Structures are given as structure tokens and as C-alpha cells.
Amino acid sequence: MTENTQQSPTPNGAEPSTSAPADLPTQYAPAEVEGKLYERWVERGYFEADAKSEKEPYAVVIPPPNVTGSLHLGHAFEHTLIDALTRRKRMQGCETLWQPGMDHAGIATQNVVERELGKEGKSRHDLGREAFVERVWQWKAESGGQISGQMKRLGDGVAWSRERFTMDEGLSRAVQTIFKRLYDDELIYRAERIINWCPRCLTAISDIEVEYADQDGELVSLRYGGGDGEEDTVVVATTRAETMLGDTAVAVHPDDARYAHLIGKQIKLPLTDRTIPVVADSHVDPEFGTGAVKVTPAHDPNDFEIGQRHDLPNITIMDEHAVITAHGPFQGLDRLEARSAIVAALRAEGRIVAEKRPYTHSVGHCSRCKTTIEPRLSMQWWVRVGPLAQAAGDAARDGKVQIHPKEMESRYFGWVDNLHDWCISRQLWWGHRIPVWYGPNGEVVCVGPDETPPSEGPGGEGWHQDTDVLDTWFSSALWPFSTLGWPERTESLEKFYPNSVLVTGYDILFFWVARMMMFGLYAMDGTPPFHTIALHGMVRDQFGKKMSKSFGNAVNPLDWMDKYGSDALRFTLARGANPGVDVPIGEDWVQASRNFANKIWNATRFALMNGATVEGPLPAPEEMSAADRWILSRLNTVVAETDAFYDDYQFAKLSEGLYHFAWDEVFDWYVELSKTTFYADGRAAEVSRRVLGEVLDVMLRLLHPIVPFVTETLWTTLTGGESVVIADWPTDSGFRDATAEQEIATLQQVITEVRRFRADQGLQPGQRVPARLTLEGTPLVAHEEAMRSLLRLQPAGDDFTPTASLPVAGATVALDLSGAIDFEAERKRLTKDLASAEKELKQTTAKLGNEGFLAKAPDHVVEKIRTRQAAAEADIARIKTQLENLPEG
Incomplete structure (x- = not known):
């Protein structure tokens, strides 16, 4: 280092600290400081974003949690990473926006309010649609959104004045606008297709709302045909025997010689007065089972596709409650009751060829109410995703959007390149109602946000609006731009769109990320909603098992924050965050992070008590000891490494690096090596106190994005600055001192070896023994006093007789252990x-x-x-x- 190029000791022009160490309590008590600090940050507007600012923008949206939800470890994990990114960018001088908000969560919210009504002995139908929706808004105002308070507990630096809700007036306008545009461009249409139907919630649900679990059932092999003198028969197998009432064909592979004579023929459908054709379809696997499958187009998605190819009729045999509607002896039975009754009837007719029970197979359930999902043919609204998905794929292939880690690209392309049209309608009352009106003579009109519904215009009699609402993911797909005021060209939209990065879990890469990509590119003239998609894994327990209440391993993060502090939880989560990889976490690890926070507190307090300061410029290198130059050299290396890890979203590596630098190098080595200097008078002590102040200042700023509360308290005490939240982010000055680093590495080697020897000999850590140090010809001559202090070695007397001699790194340490062991x-x-x-x-x-x-x-x-x-x-x-x-x- 040829000149003083270290960081400014007083960022943002703050006056140097004159506070005494007494300002810091002897112990760090998170509960006493976290809430007050957060309130102060919010009151001072540190987290707000100014669209008029000329600073470089940095914008991130919060993946909107459900209004019915509460903070779980997955939220805490994701929020910690986003908060770390935005805090750093704010310190780097960017106009930083972390956009908060919540999702209206159609099914979940409606279920909550319906349960509340049930306690009063009422249903939503007793209230009617308008009154029920008003009741939901009332619930939202009184009980919804508890997660906001929990976000504050965690330290989320979001712009609260910009908080949005997917049913806000502005966001509702965005939803209606894009629906209208897509409809006019023939990218939204209405058609009968197979959907996931919940007989309890009485609505179509998205794929992400279906939870699959292995379940014991029965596999029944049935013999079709052979009736009324007919000789030809074919055997099919099913786990849903009740659906046979809706069969309209049996399908076989066109090249399967076993059934070649049957293709095109009609065979008897048992228990009915119908015959059905045998059709040839390449979808059938001739190696699976008997090589023949029953085809129920109205109750199975694959069968529906076969039915479309062969122009088969669609026979719906159940109503929305999954009750059999097909005329006959099973009419009025629940589907599970009908299953048993139909199997019994087939058995009586001798149609059962084989039965396997229990037969374990994967069954889909509604994630909300756990009811078994029923595939059902239904008239629904759909998005034609072909051109939208093509654009979403091209944006990533062309480099407009970076997917991180890169190995996740294949998963993304696997989704967008194989998308099926998206069912966007839900049979609910809570949500964005589909803006389509039907006239008395079959007219269909889609109404934009600035257009008058036909029911309110001339000749409005007989017009009615579609009763369905939109899938929650439809409005969530607009989140990066609807929250900024779109469809208006607002200052915020111009400033903060596209977002800088999206941080989210790989589990919703398709359900949310791909849809935001499709709608962002469509609505914003080919501009993707973010520059980078940074994908993280799922939080699991310490054994790598998925966290679940049913497994008994679910954790309320508030419990750990109450017990160990928010910084401890945040640091544990960040330390485990490798890109795209699941994160195991256990309470022992949170406790260890609490110990780290305490170590930072105690070491900084010790430094302040011993005169560590940020006052004045750094001394010239020639005035510094080797230890001073070493720690400053290491400090700048750590600054550079931390920046590189942040830019690569390597939260685990940056956290690990800061942990070992702080604990091992600063506290366990530099502070210990400097103690002998501190306790002496003179210029050397002044130099080391200033160097230590510099190191602590920079180190606390580097740690702040991950552990904001403890660093705020310590940094303001050390520097007298207003807040580390708005302090300058450290920069690498370029200072390196390889000679000092090698010298201290040699010193560390000697001390470590002697400490190991002492431990091996059974000496207590504080036990002093006589020793002679031979250091001539090594760089350790200047460190003899520090070595003796750290190794508890007394000077050798005239009668010194060594009992052990350790040659290490060119030095020799001779010890007299007689009487010691x-x-x-x-x-x-x-x-x-x-x-x-x-x-x-x-x-x-x-x-x-x-x-x-x-x-x-x-x-x-x-x-x-x-x-x-x-x-x-x-x-x-x-x-x-x-x-x-x-x-x-």
C-alpha cells in the first residue's frame, strides 16, 4: 500500500463516535432492541423508494404470500435472501425498491370465511354473492395479513407505503385490462376440457393446488364384451370402477396383433344397455397390463385426448358433488359408494377377472380441504399459451433473462416448451370476476375497465355477467408491473420495470415464474419482468426431510426468533442457501448463530473498551505492525469475495466467509495479537486501535444485510453514524500485503502447533510453563511477546531444563513440563x-x-x-x- 486508500471511517459524513463503551450493555438482548430499531428504520423512511430519483434503480418484488397465511420457515428463508440483496444495493447507492404485498388467495380465503359462516349456521348461499364478498372484505380488514407483522419481526426492509393487494382497485384494473387484450387477441377462449375438480370446494383448481400422495385402493380387471351372443371380449383394469358408466370406447395400440381383429368392432359395456367401439390409438402402451384401456373422455385427461382424436362422445356421469347422475341403479350414490356397488354388480355378473387389494397408487387431493380430486369435463375459460410460452422460452434462450443457477434452465425450458393451455376460471365468489357478459340472444361481450357493461346500457335487459372468477395465479402473474401502476405509464413503472431480480423457489418455476414471464413480455412490449431469476431450494429439517405438521417437524420461525433473535434465524438460513439446493435447518444451528451474534457483540464491546476508533485517517503502512497490515489485507480480500458471492447469489459462501473472517481472523487472531499492543502506551497502540476500528467498521457493514439488528447497534456505537442501513457499502481499496500475510500465517502455524502439543500433554489452557523461544532467522522475532501471551509461556530462568522441544516453521519452542504434568x-x-x-x-x-x-x-x-x-x-x-x-x- 503506497497511500491511504482504505474506506472512509465515517460513512455518509457522520461525525466520529465519542460514545463510551458503557453505551453497550454487557450482554446482547435481541428482544430489547429489534422492535425499536425496525420502527426507527420505517419512521425514517429508509426502505421507501423514490421514482423521481436519478440513482440507478434496483427493484425486487416479494412473492406475495396468501392473505390467510402466516410466516413459515420458507417465507423467512426467502425474505432473508431478498432483504440481504436489497440492503446491500441500498448501501451501494441504488434507488432500491422491495415491493411488498399479498395475494387474495381465492380458494383459501373463501374457505376461511365459509368456515366462519358455518359456525353461525350459515352458508355463502344464505348471504348471496354480494353480501358474501363484502363479508370476505370485512374478514380481510380485521384478520387478514398477520404476516405483515411477522415480516417486520424478521426485519424485512420493504417499502410499506407501496404495499399492494391483488384485489386492490389498481390491480383489479390491470387484471381486467390484460384479460380484455388477451381476449381480443384470441389468446383467451372458452371451451369444454378436463380440469381438476374439487367436490368439496366446488371449483376447478390449478395443478399446484393438487397434492399427490400414495393411497391404498384396489385394481380391478374387468371383462368387456361377450354379451347377447357376442363372443369377442377384452379385459381392462381400473382403480376407478365407477367411471365405467361413462366409457365410450376401449383403446388398443394399432400394432398390437392380439387385438387387430377387434379394432372397429362394437363390444358390450357391462351394466349398461350400450355398446362401445374398440379404437386403435398409439397412446396405449401394449406392454402395460393387458394392452387395452377403457376410455372415459369426460372423466380422464388422457381419455379426453383419445376421445378428441376418435370423435368419441363425452358422457358425464357425476355432478359437481361427485354424485352419480347416470340413469340406473347407481344414480344418487357418492362416487366411492358407487365404486363398491359397481364392483359387486360386476362380480355378480362374472365380469371380474382379477382383483388386487390393497393396490397402492398416487391419488390427487385438494391442497385446501384434502378431498380427492375428480377429473371432470367442464366448460371453462382458458389462456392459449402457445405464442406466450414461445416468447417466455426465447427470452431466456436469447439472454434477455438469466436463470440462476444455470442448471435450472433445463427445468424452465421443460415447462415452457411443453405447456398446455391454462385453465383460468374458478367457480368461486371471491376473486376477480371474469369480465365477460352474455346477452339474451347468445351474445358474448368482453368488457374492458373503461367500458360500460351491456347490462347498464340501452337494451340491457337479459344480460348477465359470467359467474366465475379468475385463477389467483392470473393476477399474480401481473405482479411485477401491476404493482407499479400498469396499465398506466407511471413514474414507478418507468423507473422500476423490469425488476432487477426475482428470488423465488424452484417449486413455483412453472406456476408463477413462467406465467409472469408470459404476461410481462406480452403486456410490456417484449420486455421481460426481470433481468435475473434466482432460484433457491426448499427449507427442510436437519435430517433433510420435508417440513410438515403431519410429520411433526414443522417449525414456527417466530418461536426461534423469540428464543434466539431474528439475526440468528436469518444467519442460519443464509448460511445454508446454496443456489437451487434444499436447505436443512435445525435448532442447534440457530443456537450456534445466536452464539455468533453474541461473539460479535462481545468482541466489539471489548474493542471499544480498549480504545478502538474510527477517528482520523488510517496511519501509513510503515507505521503499522505486520498484524495490522495482515488484517487490512485480509479485509480487502473479504470485501472482494463478498461482492463476488453476492453477484453470483452464493449466500451460503458469503455468509461462511464472513463468519470465519469475523470469528477466526478478527476476533481469535487479530484482537488477541493486538492485546499486548493495546496494553502498552505509545504510537503502536494508537495505530492498532485505529486499524481495529477500521476493520470493525467495514466488517459490520459487510455483515449488516444478513444480520441487520446487531450490526446496527454496534456500528452506530462505534462510528456515531446515523444508521448502517444508509451507510456506504465497503469497496475493495486494492491494498494487499503478501509479506504480512505470510508472516502472520507462519505465526499462526507455530502457535497452533504449540497449542496442540499443550493439549496433547494434558495442560490446561491457562496453565503457564517455562519456555525458551528460538526465533532468530524467522519473521517471528517481533512477535515473541504476543506468542508468550497467547501460549501461556513464562520466560526461561537460569535453571531452565527443557523436557520437550518443538521445531516449527524454522523456529524452536523448548518447554519445561516438569511439575506441570x-x-x-x-x-x-x-x-x-x-x-x-x-x-x-x-x-x-x-x-x-x-x-x-x-x-x-x-x-x-x-x-x-x-x-x-x-x-x-x-x-x-x-x-x-x-x-x-x-x-x-
Whole structure:
């Protein structure tokens, strides 16, 4: 370093601190400071964003949580990452917007309010649509959105004045606008298709709202045909025997010779007065089962496609409650009751060829009410996704949008390149009502936000609006631009669209991300909604198992925040956040992060008590000790590494790097090496106090985005600055000192080896022993006082007789352990340890020499044995050296 190029000690022009260490309590109590700090940040407007600002914009939207929800670990994880990104960008001088808001969560919210009505003995039908919707708004005002308070507990730096709700007037206008445009462009249409139907919620639901679980049922093989003198028969198998009432064909593969004679013929459908054709379709797998499948176009998506190809009729046999409507003895039965009754009737007719029970298979359930989903043919509204999906795929392929990590690209393309048309209508009352009107003579009119509904115009009699509402994901797909005022060209839209990055889980890559891409590109003239899609994994328990109330391993993050502080939870989550990879978390890890926060607190408090300061410029390098130059060199390296990891969304690596720099290098080495300087008078002490103040200032700013509360308290006390939230982000000055780094590395090696030797000899950490240090010819001469202090070594007297000598890195440390340990007892202990290590070596060597074991054992098992062998060899060498160094008797 040829000139003073370190960071300004007083960012943002704040006056240097004159506060005494007494300003900091002896212990850090998160509960006493977190709430007050957050209120202060919000009151001072640190998190607000100015669309008129000339600063570089940096915008991120919050994946809108459901208004019915509460903060779970997945939210806490995602919010921690977004908050870290936006806090850093704010410190880097960007006009930073973290857009908050919530989703109206159509089915979930309607279910909540319907349950409340049920307690009063009422249903939504008793109230009527208008009154029911008003009741939901009332619930939302009184009870919804508790997650906002929990976000504040976590420290989310969102622009609260910009909070949005997907049913707000402005967002509703955006929904109606894009629906109208898509409709006019023939990208929205109405048609009968197979959808996921919930007989309890009485609505179509999206794929993401279907939860699949293995369930025991029965697989029944049925013989069709052979009736009324007919000889031809074919066997099909099904787990849903009740759907046979709606069969309109049996399908076989066109190349299956077993059934070639049947193709085109009619065969008897049991329990009915109908015959159905045998059709040839390449969708059928001739190797699976009997190679013949029953075709129920109105109750199975694959069968529907077969029906379309062969012009088969669609026979719906159930109503919306999954009750059989087909005329006959099973009419009025619930589908599960009908299943048993139909199997019994088929058995009586001798139609059952085989029965397998229990038969475990995957069954879809409504994620809201856990009712078994029924595939059902229904008239619904659809988005024609072909051209939209093509654009979404091209934007990523052309580099307009970066997907991170890159290996997730294939998953994204797998979705957008194979999208089916999207069912967007829901049979609910709560949500954005479809803006389509039907006239008395079959007219259909789609109404835009500035257009008068036909029912309110001349000749309005007989017109009525579609009763369905839109899928919640429809309005969520507009989130990056509807929250900024679209369809109006607002200042906020011009400033903050496209968003800088989207941070979200890979699990909703299709359900939300792909749809935002489609609608953003469509609505914003080919401009994608964000520059980067940064995908993270799912939070799991410490054993890697999915967290679930049913598993008994679900955790309320508020409990851990109450117990250990919000910083501890945040740091634990960030430390586990490798891009696109699931994150295991356990309470022990949160406790360890709490210990880290306490370490930062205690070490900074110690530094302040010993005069660490940010006052004045940094001293010239020639005035600094090797330890001073070393820690500043390391500090700048860490600044550069932290920036690189942030830019690559490597939260785990940046957190790990800051953890080890702070705990290991600053607190365990630099502070300890500097103690002897602090306690002496003179210029060297002043220099080290200023260097320590500089290191703490920069380190606290680097840590702030991850652990905002403890760093705010310590940084303002250290510097006297207004707030670390608006402090300058550290920059790498370029200062490096390889000589100082090598010198301190040598010092660390010697101290570590001597400490290990002391521990091996059974010395207590604070136990002092006489020693002679031979340091001539090494860079350690200037560090003898620090070495003696750290190693608890007394000067050697005239009668010094060494009992052990350690040559390390060109230096020699001779120690007199007589009187410090019982040599005979130590020899016995070491001899016993040597025997154990030799036994371990013999066993591992024998296993690795066994060709049969090596041939059969998995690679990871063999590698584990090799690791044990190497450890045993190292232990033997170490113990023998210790025995050789022990004096006799």
C-alpha cells in the first residue's frame, strides 16, 4: 500500500463516535432492541423508494404470500435472501425498491370465511354473492395479513407505503385490462376440457393446488364384451370402477396383433344397455397390463385426448358433488359408494377377472380441504399459451433473462416448451370476476375497465355477467408491473420495470415464474419482468426431510426468533442457501448463530473498551505492525469475495466467509495479537486501535444485510453514524500485503502447533510453563511477546531444563513440563491411545486388502474406510512423537 486508500471511517459524513463503551450493555438482548430499531428504520423512511430519483434503480418484488397465511420457515428463508440483496444495493447507492404485498388467495380465503359462516349456521348461499364478498372484505380488514407483522419481526426492509393487494382497485384494473387484450387477441377462449375438480370446494383448481400422495385402493380387471351372443371380449383394469358408466370406447395400440381383429368392432359395456367401439390409438402402451384401456373422455385427461382424436362422445356421469347422475341403479350414490356397488354388480355378473387389494397408487387431493380430486369435463375459460410460452422460452434462450443457477434452465425450458393451455376460471365468489357478459340472444361481450357493461346500457335487459372468477395465479402473474401502476405509464413503472431480480423457489418455476414471464413480455412490449431469476431450494429439517405438521417437524420461525433473535434465524438460513439446493435447518444451528451474534457483540464491546476508533485517517503502512497490515489485507480480500458471492447469489459462501473472517481472523487472531499492543502506551497502540476500528467498521457493514439488528447497534456505537442501513457499502481499496500475510500465517502455524502439543500433554489452557523461544532467522522475532501471551509461556530462568522441544516453521519452542504434568500417567495414556490407533489401522488395512469387500462395497463406504485408515496412521505418528518427547520417569 503506497497511500491511504482504505474506506472512509465515517460513512455518509457522520461525525466520529465519542460514545463510551458503557453505551453497550454487557450482554446482547435481541428482544430489547429489534422492535425499536425496525420502527426507527420505517419512521425514517429508509426502505421507501423514490421514482423521481436519478440513482440507478434496483427493484425486487416479494412473492406475495396468501392473505390467510402466516410466516413459515420458507417465507423467512426467502425474505432473508431478498432483504440481504436489497440492503446491500441500498448501501451501494441504488434507488432500491422491495415491493411488498399479498395475494387474495381465492380458494383459501373463501374457505376461511365459509368456515366462519358455518359456525353461525350459515352458508355463502344464505348471504348471496354480494353480501358474501363484502363479508370476505370485512374478514380481510380485521384478520387478514398477520404476516405483515411477522415480516417486520424478521426485519424485512420493504417499502410499506407501496404495499399492494391483488384485489386492490389498481390491480383489479390491470387484471381486467390484460384479460380484455388477451381476449381480443384470441389468446383467451372458452371451451369444454378436463380440469381438476374439487367436490368439496366446488371449483376447478390449478395443478399446484393438487397434492399427490400414495393411497391404498384396489385394481380391478374387468371383462368387456361377450354379451347377447357376442363372443369377442377384452379385459381392462381400473382403480376407478365407477367411471365405467361413462366409457365410450376401449383403446388398443394399432400394432398390437392380439387385438387387430377387434379394432372397429362394437363390444358390450357391462351394466349398461350400450355398446362401445374398440379404437386403435398409439397412446396405449401394449406392454402395460393387458394392452387395452377403457376410455372415459369426460372423466380422464388422457381419455379426453383419445376421445378428441376418435370423435368419441363425452358422457358425464357425476355432478359437481361427485354424485352419480347416470340413469340406473347407481344414480344418487357418492362416487366411492358407487365404486363398491359397481364392483359387486360386476362380480355378480362374472365380469371380474382379477382383483388386487390393497393396490397402492398416487391419488390427487385438494391442497385446501384434502378431498380427492375428480377429473371432470367442464366448460371453462382458458389462456392459449402457445405464442406466450414461445416468447417466455426465447427470452431466456436469447439472454434477455438469466436463470440462476444455470442448471435450472433445463427445468424452465421443460415447462415452457411443453405447456398446455391454462385453465383460468374458478367457480368461486371471491376473486376477480371474469369480465365477460352474455346477452339474451347468445351474445358474448368482453368488457374492458373503461367500458360500460351491456347490462347498464340501452337494451340491457337479459344480460348477465359470467359467474366465475379468475385463477389467483392470473393476477399474480401481473405482479411485477401491476404493482407499479400498469396499465398506466407511471413514474414507478418507468423507473422500476423490469425488476432487477426475482428470488423465488424452484417449486413455483412453472406456476408463477413462467406465467409472469408470459404476461410481462406480452403486456410490456417484449420486455421481460426481470433481468435475473434466482432460484433457491426448499427449507427442510436437519435430517433433510420435508417440513410438515403431519410429520411433526414443522417449525414456527417466530418461536426461534423469540428464543434466539431474528439475526440468528436469518444467519442460519443464509448460511445454508446454496443456489437451487434444499436447505436443512435445525435448532442447534440457530443456537450456534445466536452464539455468533453474541461473539460479535462481545468482541466489539471489548474493542471499544480498549480504545478502538474510527477517528482520523488510517496511519501509513510503515507505521503499522505486520498484524495490522495482515488484517487490512485480509479485509480487502473479504470485501472482494463478498461482492463476488453476492453477484453470483452464493449466500451460503458469503455468509461462511464472513463468519470465519469475523470469528477466526478478527476476533481469535487479530484482537488477541493486538492485546499486548493495546496494553502498552505509545504510537503502536494508537495505530492498532485505529486499524481495529477500521476493520470493525467495514466488517459490520459487510455483515449488516444478513444480520441487520446487531450490526446496527454496534456500528452506530462505534462510528456515531446515523444508521448502517444508509451507510456506504465497503469497496475493495486494492491494498494487499503478501509479506504480512505470510508472516502472520507462519505465526499462526507455530502457535497452533504449540497449542496442540499443550493439549496433547494434558495442560490446561491457562496453565503457564517455562519456555525458551528460538526465533532468530524467522519473521517471528517481533512477535515473541504476543506468542508468550497467547501460549501461556513464562520466560526461561537460569535453571531452565527443557523436557520437550518443538521445531516449527524454522523456529524452536523448548518447554519445561516438569511439575506441570505426571509423565508416568501421561505415558500410560498415550500408550493406550497408541494401541487403539494401531488396532484401528490393522482393521481398516485388512478390509481394504479384502478384494471381496472392495468388489461389493459401495464407493462411499470404501472411501470412509480409507479415511479411517489415514486418520489412524496420522494418530500413530503423532502419538509416537509425543512419547519420544516425554522425559523418562
